[in-house]
Amino acid sequence: MIHDGVELPRLLTIEKTAELLGVNAETIRKGIADRSVSTMRVNGVLHVLTESIADRLGEETPSRPNRESL
Numbered sequence: 001m002i003h004d005g006v007e008l009p010r011l012l013t014i015e016k017t018a019e020l021l022g023v024n025a026e027t028i029r030k031g032i033a034d035r036s037v038s039t040m041r042v043n044g045v046l047h048v049l050t051e052s053i054a055d056r057l058g059e060e061t062p063s064r065p066n067r068e069s070l
Helices: 014-021 023-034 050-058
Strands: 011-013 039-042 045-049
Touching: 011 014, 011 050, 014 023, 014 045, 014 050, 023 045, 045 050
Parallel strands: none
Antiparallel strands: 011 045, 039 045
């Protein structure tokens, strides 16, 4: 996925996700808890799937319309 002309990795840390969306990490954790943000655990570390936040970055996805915020 490309955002602001930069190819994003498939997985992002919670902190990097929060930075990209302009929110705090707790907001991302709440999204994970209510399952509106998809994750994958790699070597014991929880990562956010970039495609699960694409709509919040202004990208439409087949499963979700474009939304302004979490």
